[in-house]
Amino acid sequence: MKEYKTIPAAELRETAYQLYADGKNGLMSMFANDERQLNGNYAIYCLFSVGKSMQVIKAVLKEKGKLEFPSITPKISGAAWYEREIYDMFGLKPVGHPDLRPFALHENWPQGIFPLRKDFNNKTPVPTAKKEFPMAGVEGEGVFQVPVGPIHAGIIEPGHFIFSQAGEDIIRLDAKLFFLHRGIEKAIEGAPIERAFYQVERISGICTVAHSLSYCQAIENIAGVTVPPRAQYLRALVSEMERLYNHVGDIGNLCAGMGFAVGIMAGARLKEDIMRVNEALTGHRFLRGMVVPGGVRLDINDQLSAEIRSMLDKLIPDFNEMIELFRGNDAYLNRVETTGIVPRQAALDLGVVGIGARASGVDVDIRRDFPYGCYSSLKFDVPIYTSGDVAARLWVRVDEVAQTVNLIREILEKMPKAKGPLKAAIPVIKPYSSGFGWCESPQGNNIHWLMVGENNTVYRLYARAAAYPNWPALTVAAPGNIIPDFPLINKSYELSYACVDR
Amino acid sequence: MLKVWKKVIATGNVTEPWEKAVPPERSRGEVVVQQNAACKGCNLCVNVCPTNAIKLYEGSPVVNQKACVFCGLCVDSCQEGCLKQTTNYKLATLGGSLGENTGSELRNKIRRVLGRSLHIRHLDIGSCNGCDFEMNHVCNPVYDIQQYGIDFVASPRHADLLMVTGPVTRNSTQALMMTYEATPTPKLVMALGACACSGDQIFGESYAIRGAVDAFVPVDIYVPGCPPRPQAIIHGLMLALDRM
Numbered sequence: 121m122k123e124y125k126t127i128p129a130a131e132l133r134e135t136a137y138q139l140y141a142d143g144k145n146g147l148m149s150m151f152a153n154d155e156r157q158l159n160g161n162y163a164i165y166c167l168f169s170v171g172k173s174m175q176v177i178k179a180v181l182k183e184k185g186k187l188e189f190p191s192i193t194p195k196i197s198g199a200a201w202y203e204r205e206i207y208d209m210f211g212l213k214p215v216g217h218p219d220l221r222p223f224a225l226h227e228n229w230p231q232g233i234f235p236l237r238k239d240f241n242n243k244t245p246v247p248t249a250k251k252e253f254p255m256a257g258v259e260g261e262g263v264f265q266v267p268v269g270p271i272h273a274g275i276i277e278p279g280h281f282i283f284s285q286a287g288e289d290i291i292r293l294d295a296k297l298f299f300l301h302r303g304i305e306k307a308i309e310g311a312p313i314e315r316a317f318y319q320v321e322r323i324s325g326i327c328t329v330a331h332s333l334s335y336c337q338a339i340e341n342i343a344g345v346t347v348p349p350r351a352q353y354l355r356a357l358v359s360e361m362e363r364l365y366n367h368v369g370d371i372g373n374l375c376a377g378m379g380f381a382v383g384i385m386a387g388a389r390l391k392e393d394i395m396r397v398n399e400a401l402t403g404h405r406f407l408r409g410m411v412v413p414g415g416v417r418l419d420i421n422d423q424l425s426a427e428i429r430s431m432l433d434k435l436i437p438d439f440n441e442m443i444e445l446f447r448g449n450d451a452y453l454n455r456v457e458t459t460g461i462v463p464r465q466a467a468l469d470l471g472v473v474g475i476g477a478r479a480s481g482v483d484v485d486i487r488r489d490f491p492y493g494c495y496s497s498l499k500f501d502v503p504i505y506t507s508g509d510v511a512a513r514l515w516v517r518v519d520e521v522a523q524t525v526n527l528i529r530e531i532l533e534k535m536p537k538a539k540g541p542l543k544a545a546i547p548v549i550k551p552y553s554s555g556f557g558w559c560e561s562p563q564g565n566n567i568h569w570l571m572v573g574e575n576n577t578v579y580r581l582y583a584r585a586a587a588y589p590n591w592p593a594l595t596v597a598a599p600g601n602i603i604p605d606f607p608l609i610n611k612s613y614e615l616s617y618a619c620v621d622r
Numbered sequence: 623m624l625k626v627w628k629k630v631i632a633t634g635n636v637t638e639p640w641e642k643a644v645p646p647e648r649s650r651g652e653v654v655v656q657q658n659a660a661c662k663g664c665n666l667c668v669n670v671c672p673t674n675a676i677k678l679y680e681g682s683p684v685v686n687q688k689a690c691v692f693c694g695l696c697v698d699s700c701q702e703g704c705l706k707q708t709t710n711y712k713l714a715t716l717g718g719s720l721g722e723n724t725g726s727e728l729r730n731k732i733r734r735v736l737g738r739s740l741h742i743r744h745l746d747i748g749s750c751n752g753c754d755f756e757m758n759h760v761c762n763p764v765y766d767i768q769q770y771g772i773d774f775v776a777s778p779r780h781a782d783l784l785m786v787t788g789p790v791t792r793n794s795t796q797a798l799m800m801t802y803e804a805t806p807t808p809k810l811v812m813a814l815g816a817c818a819c820s821g822d823q824i825f826g827e828s829y830a831i832r833g834a835v836d837a838f839v840p841v842d843i844y845v846p847g848c849p850p851r852p853q854a855i856i857h858g859l860m861l862a863l864d865r866m
Binding site: 226228229235240242243244246270271273274275276277278298299300301302303304306307308311315317318319322323324325326328382385386388389391392395396399400401402403404405406408409418441442444445448449616617618 | 625626629630633636643645646647648649650672673691692693694744745746747748749750751752753754755756757758759761762763764774776777778788789791792793794795796797801824825826827828829830831848849851
């Protein structure tokens, strides 16, 4: 279903613009790979969704040639971060990129060392450089700058922000991320694919199932392995449980952006009930330990399905009562409505996914658009709101909770009986085969690209979580609002920093 | 407003004593080596462990709890039944100023000064956010950490304890050091979760990871787990404050 089109890098811009067709076909992912050992080239891959199919442009750069390619950011805004990352990690320069400041590697990283090139060894000590990390701001009379983070006031992940302010109004927001950059993609290179799974599972806590699933499906796609039917349902079950606990928790936590303690506590209490069922189901509160390459590790019995059902029966009325507290509360609605608007066109231009997209009127859900596992035989609606504000993102989540609860019930209902093992063996994979794996995480689509090396080891993994394309939307949403609304806007996206930073 | 009150009253009190909830049967906690284990030295468990947390010592496996992610692969791999996974989550250990090498007088003094109302500053320097969400969960109404006089504060200047999650990444090293400096003495440091306790063992050697928390600042409490359950976090605090 995926068409690869190989071109010289010099033609990348032309080819990509053609495929992009002024935004008709979105850019889903873009990454580089050092293939010099295989064919003497670096390669840049661009994944586009074209109607009902995915198409890949593979642009190659000769090792001996100039290490640069024409940037596609001028027309495809969504490529801006991907290209900056490629420049940082591989030293391949996107010529014509409007903003080539450092990105993943901070001021402590010396110039001219590119960690994702194959000739960079992880054991090499890298000296600590003392460079500057330029942040973008606005200067002018009466404009002042407010730096925030990386250590914040609440229990949240680290990121450094600069707000350029005129009075209380935000004029511009710039973010410095990658404080959580652990170099996971490099660290697992050379590790057996089934062992590296345990590191991939730990890219992010709240997207554990999503990352596991994308990674496993990439392996299974490459190896041509079919996952046993019951295992597919069990995977869908944990995926939906992940969506459920995230959405319920995020809806409650949105209240933390406005100091509405009753809402925070109600959400936290309901989330705890789900977390406990997660642990009963998989032995782990964040659902680690169910999905493995080839299938699943655990089965469920009638008692566990009854436990899930009774949790849902209890959850729904309680959850609806919590939502009623919001719907009828003017003080609450006043804070969420018309706050942090991302217009539809901006969402399309940036390639925003998941909740962020669906709240800005972009109808995408990878479970429906490119079904995987058992999703083609499950019924669900994709809620769409068009106002693009915090409220829209809230109501998308609320509607999705109802959809997810129905899905979990349907999955339990339809789950085929166990026949044989729940895990297919992964055969020896032809070295240097590659493929994609994807799924819809609670925040949006999660896409992995894997190239397998000799003896079923990882040659290169690129893990693009939903938060990655959604982050830049925040810099569109914040300006025009006052600083106290920023936590609210931030929480309405609930972007996982660990997913972006890897 | 009336609706809010109605909901609050209808919900009632859901707070539990921290030890009350019993981990479910499948819960993956401490891996223990069975007494009279018939280890044949086959090394299967050592090789299967994704974080190199097992070593054979004098003919029997030894699990480094600080680096264990409780996946249970070692237990599945052992043909001789030497290893068993329990649901035990109480794995916190003390070190630094609360460790055995510190005189009891000093330990008691620290506990006297900090013990009755402990203020915590969270510091994420490389975690996957699992630990951080569990930290959030100890503040939920079920565990309600505030009932023990413990709370999270917004600034290191107000804190008695730094709760550190994640391996020390290259990009967060400065934040760790500056936050530590900004915290007034006497102060305690808790390394929360397998990454913080063991450094690069979880993800492997990496250009972006500099090591475990205790390679940079003295650590007084280690709480293993991937991530530690909320109860394990509270256990670590209670152990540190001698309030078990």
